[in-house]
Amino acid sequence: MSDEFTLKVWRGDKSGGQEVEYHVPAETGMVVLDALHHIQHNQAPDLAVRWNCKAAHCGSCGAEVNGQPKLLCKTRMDDYAGETVSVRPMQTFPVIKDLVTDVSWNYQVAKEIPLLEPTSPAPFKMQQIDADRVQEFHRCIECFLCQDTCHVLRNHEGQQKYFGPRFMAKIAEFEMHPMDGEDRIPLLAHQAGLNMCNVTKCCTEVCPQHIRITDNAIIPLKERVADRYYDPIKILLRRLGGKKGEPGKANTPVAN
């Protein structure tokens, strides 16, 4: 290992900025956040970087390391041995300063998702096998790296059309909860914009919690929407029955 690391850190605010080069002494097992702290404590006290736990539990320190969305506290400097490490803010969100971005849009979206509506009061009787299915989504630390990488949000500015992968996992968490009685399928089909996702799995790839967002949340939710709205037999039955408006939840399987 060489004695020092070289980093290029994006410095600036909404009026603009550029990469600034820093050198920090190398230490065994150092993560990118350690290097940034060294810069902050000794060279640039006003360097803005969000962080809380430094243990990959809180999801505050998402940024782009050599172009890849990463948690700074979990990304080792020695993964880039011999390279200059470039650290930039998440591109999908408006920058506030340096590595800190305005992620408030995500908190607005979160308010749109109806909570669990239990079909009976707690304590619930629930088997581990049923819990397993939703517990995967509960591992989410809301780092928003999936939102950052989702091309609908990143390249097509689809914030008005699509809630993004984080919130597909959140909706799945409630929809697949064995005790839930709420119906979020119309929300998915319309306002949440589930159809915007074309299943490229980029969100799954960057998830630091290894949640299989596309396979286990988005695709099953797409199936539920398709069952509800596009099943030809059901459409026919609805027509024969003369029903109008929104198809009811009773038509959808509870689990698949």
Place this chain on the structure above:
Amino acid sequence: MAHETYETHEYDIIVIGAGGSGLRAAVEASQVPGLKVAVITKSLLGKAHTVMAEGGVAASFGNLDAPDGWETHFYDTMRSGHFINNYRMAEIFAKEAPDRVLELESWGAVFDRTQEGRIMQRPFGAHSFRRLCHIGDHTGLELIRTMQYKAIHSGIDVFQEVTMTKLLVHNGRVAGAFGYFREDGRFVLFRARAVVLATGGWGKIFKVTSNSWESTGDGAALAFRAGANLMDMEMVQFHPTGMVWPPGVRGILVTEGVRGEGGLLYNSEGERFMQKYDPERMELSSRDVVARSIFKEAQAGRGTPHGGAWLDISHKGPEYVKAKLPGMYEQFLTLADLDITKERFEVAPTCHYTMGGLRVDPETCATNLPGLFAAGEVACGLHGANRLGGNSLSDLLVFGRRAGMGASEYVNGGDGFAPIDDSELQQEMDRVLEPFHREDGVNPYHVHERLQEIMTNHAGIMRSGPVLEEGLNKLLELKEEARNMGINGSRIYNPGWHAVFDVENMILLCEGIIRSALERKESRGAHWRTDFPDELPEWQKINFVESYDEGKIRIRTEPVNEMPENLAKLFTYGKAPGLAKQAGGKES
């Protein structure tokens, strides 16, 4: 200096802090019709230190061990607190914890399940029964996320990334709080009829700590300066098992769940050394005992290469470890290149929790300052001299709710908004902006590092009178120097600026800790004095209470409340009440 302005918001109740207790308090208050409630946090929503809790939330359901009940949970809590706890807080806590956990379940938390489909409970240090409801090893994340979504659907306004610098008081009554938005440094006044503090602890006073950036004791310091009393400040918990290697991860928590799930501790000679210190409970002894044992082994030359002990869970097999401790598996693999399903790993004590804090009324969480309430780690009384693992999360829920109720009742029965003194705010804005004008100012990060060094060397896991005295002198020197902390850059999201106030708060609380530690001339729970190594009965009767008066800390003793007969009886069976009941009520 140019005339500064501030924006004003008015709420019936503001909750400062958005961890488990703050969110629970806000949700409770929001259910009272007509009350306007806001939560103010210095981080983003959902990032508070609660997220770091791993092992579980303690509640005596008895889903696996039927004889468990509130009496035994109460008994374990008092016993581990070495009886300087407020018994009434412990009683309320033990009785109400199960309902609070079920509430979480109905709001969307999904705990691990038993064969019968009920909430799974795991064993933990010094709990008489399997009691910790959990979701793998990320129970705190589950708690905060559930509360966060409940809160944003409860009509509560949330202000994120706000630094509060002053608690406002008018004629001895709380009037609100003042501070600035981190995003752009603009000042903000929150007028409020009641304030709930839920700002957590101050574990960042030590270098080796499991605590996140936020744990700088802001709420405790603000309230202390405003006239609220602190208690049991000498009581700081060191968790026995923090990561040790590599250097960057030193202090990061290794959940007690590793030992709860069967992990074993060894010294460098391959000996299960807990045999010597607590042969009955072994690895699952209370945290103070296990932390001290690891420390003593290392001091005696039987430590691991980096001065800790070995912890081994590999005998449970990869499948089990990955299912029950997925976070730990990932944490070691990523940060230490180590597979805990195959290898043992090094652990050493790390600062984890502050038992001391604002003295509160057990029923309402009211402090001595009218209109000010406190819940969670910032409050004091439940845990005594040592906190049980898993009791923190249920503490947040039980007393978060009670603080929300207490504040609502106070507001409904009380007066309107207290007046605000504009000149006081002008002065405060000048003070807060001063670090920008000190061109040769001291770097706040370096002051913080030196503070941590003083606390580690003088007021850490092992203490003695002369060493504490020396530490106090060094601290007072540093306090003087810190008056000159300065920073550069703009007011837009400037962490150096924010650090100035964090450091000021920590310095104040550290002085409180050292002064209290000097007064308690015995060893009790987490407070270990080598010059007074024994736990002495007469010291069990008192708590040290601190007040702040014209820039000086005053310290006095208050009697520990005596338990009524029905509770005192629980300690006469010679074993935990549930175990006594199991044995047919016979004493052993």
